[in-house]
Amino acid sequence: xxxxxxxxxxxxxxxxxxxxxxxxxxxxxxxxxxxxxxxxxxxxxxxxxxxxxxxxxxxxxxxxxxxxxxxxxxxxxxxxxxxxxxxxxxxxxxxxxxxxxxxxxxxxxxxxxxxxxxxxxxxxxxxxxxxxxxxxxxxxxxxxxxxxxxxxxxxxxxxxxxxxxxxxxxxxxxxxxxxxxxxxxxxxxxxxxxxxxxxxxxxxxxxxxxxxxxxxxxxxxxxxxxxxxxxxxxxxxxxxxxxxxxxxxxxxxxxxxxxxxxxxxxxxxxxxxxxxxxxxxxxxxxxxxxxxxxxxxxxxxxx
Amino acid sequence: xxxxxxxxxxxxxxxxxxxxxxxxxxxxxxxxxxxxxxxxxxxxxxxxxxxxxxxxxxxxxxxxxxxxxxxxxxxxxxxxxxxxxxxxxxxxxxxxxxxxxxxxxxxxxxxxxxxxxxxxxxxxxxxxxxxxxxxxxxxxxxxxxxxxxxxxxxxxxxxxxxxxxxxxxxxxxxxxxxxxxxxxxxxxxxxxxxxxxxxxxxxxxxxxxxxxxxxxxxxxxxxxxxxxxxxxxxxxxxxxxxxxxxxxxxxxxxxxxxxxxxxxxxxxxxxxxxxxxxxxxxxxxxxxxxxxxxxxxxxxxx
Numbered sequence: 001x002x003x004x005x006x007x008x009x010x011x012x013x014x015x016x017x018x019x020x021x022x023x024x025x026x027x028x029x030x031x032x033x034x035x036x037x038x039x040x041x042x043x044x045x046x047x048x049x050x051x052x053x054x055x056x057x058x059x060x061x062x063x064x065x066x067x068x069x070x071x072x073x074x075x076x077x078x079x080x081x082x083x084x085x086x087x088x089x090x091x092x093x094x095x096x097x098x099x100x101x102x103x104x105x106x107x108x109x110x111x112x113x114x115x116x117x118x119x120x121x122x123x124x125x126x127x128x129x130x131x132x133x134x135x136x137x138x139x140x141x142x143x144x145x146x147x148x149x150x151x152x153x154x155x156x157x158x159x160x161x162x163x164x165x166x167x168x169x170x171x172x173x174x175x176x177x178x179x180x181x182x183x184x185x186x187x188x189x190x191x192x193x194x195x196x197x198x199x200x201x202x203x204x205x206x207x208x209x210x211x212x213x214x215x216x217x218x219x220x221x222x223x224x225x226x227x228x229x230x231x232x233x234x235x236x237x238x239x240x241x242x243x244x245x246x247x248x249x250x251x252x253x254x255x256x257x258x259x260x261x262x263x264x265x266x267x268x269x270x271x272x273x274x275x276x277x278x279x280x281x282x283x284x285x286x287x288x289x290x291x292x293x294x295x296x297x298x299x300x301x302x303x
Numbered sequence: 304x305x306x307x308x309x310x311x312x313x314x315x316x317x318x319x320x321x322x323x324x325x326x327x328x329x330x331x332x333x334x335x336x337x338x339x340x341x342x343x344x345x346x347x348x349x350x351x352x353x354x355x356x357x358x359x360x361x362x363x364x365x366x367x368x369x370x371x372x373x374x375x376x377x378x379x380x381x382x383x384x385x386x387x388x389x390x391x392x393x394x395x396x397x398x399x400x401x402x403x404x405x406x407x408x409x410x411x412x413x414x415x416x417x418x419x420x421x422x423x424x425x426x427x428x429x430x431x432x433x434x435x436x437x438x439x440x441x442x443x444x445x446x447x448x449x450x451x452x453x454x455x456x457x458x459x460x461x462x463x464x465x466x467x468x469x470x471x472x473x474x475x476x477x478x479x480x481x482x483x484x485x486x487x488x489x490x491x492x493x494x495x496x497x498x499x500x501x502x503x504x505x506x507x508x509x510x511x512x513x514x515x516x517x518x519x520x521x522x523x524x525x526x527x528x529x530x531x532x533x534x535x536x537x538x539x540x541x542x543x544x545x546x547x548x549x550x551x552x553x554x555x556x557x558x559x560x561x562x563x564x565x566x567x568x569x570x571x572x573x574x575x576x577x578x579x580x581x582x583x584x585x586x587x588x589x590x591x592x593x594x595x596x597x598x599x600x601x602x603x604x605x
Contacts (some may be wrong), residue, residue, distance in 0.1 A: 007423025090475075133564035135515050137522050138538060138556035231377050235430035240519060253525065255429075258438035266435050269517050274426040 001278055008274035009064065010269050013057050019263070024049055026261055030073040038100045064271070070264035074257070079268040082253065089249035090242070094234050096169040098227065101176035106220075108177070109184025110211065111218075116189065124181050131178020137239055140244045157246035168241045172234060179230070180223050187219035194218075217291055224291070228284020232277030319573050328565045331558075335381030344372035346379040346532045356550055366538075367486055368534045368544060373484075376532035377558055383533045384562075387448060390515045392506055394452045399459025404490045406460065407467025418464070421457045429454045430516065447526040451516055462505065466498045504573045511566035518559050533557050 016023060024043040025157045028035045044050045048059060063070070070078035112124040147167060158164050191197065192215060200210045239251035246252070250269060257265035289296045334341060343363060350370035358365045364373040424432065436450035468478060471494070479493055492537040511514030520526035527533035529540065534555040541551030 003419070004422050004426050007419060008426040009422050011427065015435055015439060020438075061382070129558075129564055129567060131559050132567050133511065133558060135518055135522075135535070135559050135563075137519055137535070138559065141538065141545060141552050142556070143553070145545055149546055149549075214408065232426075232428040233430075236430045239431065239434070240523065257436075258434055258525070258546070262440060263439075268439055270427055270435050272432060273428050273431050277426050277428065 001282060004119075005274060008278075009061060010057070011158065012270050012274070013060055015270065016263050016267060017053075017118045023047065023263060026263065027073050030260060043277050044074055056063060057270055067230050069268035069271070071266050072257070072262055074260045074265070079264050082265065083250055083268055083272060086248060086250040086253050088245055090235065090238050090251055091248060093165060093168055093172070093241070093247065094231070096165050097172035097176065097234060097237075098231075100173040101180055102223075104173070104256075105177045105180035105184060105223075106216075109223075110180040110188065110216075112181060112185040113188035113192070115210075121185075122190070124185065128178040128182045131175045134174065136171060136175065137221045137240050138243060139174060140168070140241055143167045143171060144244075151268055164247070168238075168247065171241050172237050175233070175237075176227075176230065179226060184219060184223045187216060187222050191215050191219045215224055221288060224284050224287045228280040228282075229277075231280030231283075232273055235276050309475050310595065314556055321569065324565045324568045324572075327378050328562070328569065330403050331381060331562055331565075332385060334378055335385050338375075338378040340400060342372070342375035344375045344376040346371060347530055348372075350440075352579045355544070363553060365548075365550060367541065368474070373551070373554060376537060377534070377554060378404075380532040380537065380555065381562075382436065382535045383527060383531060384514050384559075385553065387444065387517055387527070388510050389452050389491075391448055391455065391517075392510050392514050394448075395456040395459045395509075396433045396457035396506065398452070399463045402456070402460040403463025404494060406465040408471060408486060408490055414464070419459065420450055421461050424454070425461075430519065433516070433520065434525060435521070438521065442525045442528065444527045444531075446455065446491035447517065447520050452519075455513065463498065463502070466501060467494055470497055504570055507566055507573065511563040515567075 019026065022040075024040050024047060025035050025193065027043055027047065028039060033039055048056055051059070067080050069083070071077065072079050072082055075082060108120075108127075110122050111120040113121075115121055144156060146169065148154045154167050155164055197210060197215060201207075201215050235251070238249060240253055241247075242249040242252040243255055250272070254269040256262075257269070305338065311427055339549035348371060350366075353362070353366050353370035354368055356362060356366045356370075362372045362374070364377070367373055367376070402417055406414040433447070433450040433454045436448050436453065440446040440450070467490075476489070476493055479489060484493070517526055518533070518538075521533045522539045524536075524539060527536050537555040538552050541548070541555075546552050
């Protein structure tokens with residue numbers, strides 16, 4: 001995990017070095033200062049650009065460890081506090097989408113597996129195809145048009161109350177529902193053929209107990225992995241959704257930074273996304289270990 | 304010959320479920336190729352006196368905020384999206400084949416280095432990394448194409464490497480190696496032809512994903528720029544008129560949905576026939592997780 005994060009941080013650091021424009025010049029043009037030899041030299045010194053490559057990287061990494069992400073070119077405030085102030089909106093959005101996705105896809109997946117090739121299964125199959133094929137930004141506008149413009153059920157923009165989160169969360173959850181319900185269906189179908197299910201049924205357990213207590217525990221594991229892996233992708237989706245619904249979150253701030261060429265903000269955001277991704281897969285691994293004692297044992301032996 | 308036979312194996316005997324989506328997709332592709340003949344109007348001709356008109360004989364789907372013919376723009380947009388997607392996927396496959404077979408076949412240090420680079424890039428959500436790269440190089444279709452190629456080829460590299468590692472252990476490969484076949488000939492003659500069928504399925508699915516990425520980036524104003532008719536960019540231009548003229552948003556979206564859905568259906572049916580229907584993005588991430596591959600074990604040790 002640590003090497004991956006270190007690698008990702010190096011990719012982030014390299015990002016800034018790939019610029020065709022001199023970062024010092026970019027800083028000056030964003031700050032509306034005319035670039036002269038004198039000002040360029042001062043800024044280079046200030047940003048540490050006059051030092052050798054590796055020393056810059058180590059210095060930057062050291063600052064990161066102290067949660068110092070640099071100062072935004074545009075707002076002139078520390079990137080860390082700027083992003084932290086916007087984190088709650090994005091986190092709320094991401095987790096409400098994840099919650100909606102799980103609440104819908106678990107019953108849907110179970111229904112599709114138990115009634116294989118019946119109506120429910122076909123509905124979930126069509127939904128899966130739609131979920132995989134609908135562009136997120138377009139779905140957002142469809143929801144706005146039908147739910148907010150035509151019906152006036154939901155507010156168009158903002159993030160003041162929970163009701164503002166409904167449409168953005170549905171937008172993000174849609175693709176997840178498609179993936180998770182199909183994964184769960186496949187997992188369940190594989191699981192239902194296992195001898196332990198036959199044994200549980202033979203013991204006369206109610207089918208609700210068999211599914212809920214015994215089968216689901218195994219069948220849900222691919223979903224857990226996918227959810228952990230997708231956490232980063234989910235946060236990435238918030239960039240587009242926050243922009244469309246004008247929510248004051250990290251993603252919208254990142255997109256603004258992209259248009260301003262505010263490099264420290266871009267770097268900071270990308271790094272946080274890498275961290276979220278790693279945190280997501282770590283959490284998924286931990287839940288896996290909780291669900292499957294065999295995994296726990298083998299991990300203990302190897303680790 | 305081997306390649307052709309393999310392709311026949313995956314395409315196989317046809318059923319209606321495969322033929323219909325392929326035919327529909329072919330119609331869309333042909334519509335894109337023959338857009339200059341089919342389009343009733345010039346897609347970029349601005350005529351403010353005809354702006355925001357409803358469907359008529361001259362403009363079958365009406366006009367946009369600048370009086371341009373919506374249908375003509377959609378037809379030309381097909382050309383733009385499909386050719387860009389094809390370009391990006393071709394580049395990714397080439398990079399993936401070179402790096403993936405290099406890593407998978409040589410193994411050892413080379414493999415380690417390539418895979419660590421892939422891991423580092425994979426830790427950053429692909430869309431975010433693409434946006435950041437475009438932020439640095441500036442908006443435009445060329446920059447977008449390069450950014451997407453860099454971001455996407457990582458998935459291809461990992462996917463192809465996984466397959467090469469598998470194939471390398473096959474008896475016929477070992478036999479060929481004992482006969483003294485050179486590594487280059489080995490990879491080009493014996494390994495690559497055998498991973499083409501799976502790659503073909505994956506590419507079908509991936510073209511759809513790339514079309515979505517292109518439209519999303521163009522929608523954000525980072526990809527194909529405004530006078531060029533691109534579906535995502537058209538939705539971006541039409542979004543101001545969502546209250547009065549929702550058709551400006553709905554029409555391009557329906558086309559994206561259709562093309563991507565058709566590609567998904569084709570990919571999945573081909574995959575089902577061949578017993579593997581795992582889209583690569585999932586496969587690349589899952590392979591080491593679920594199956595506890597070599598790579599995962601290495602990670603556990605550290």
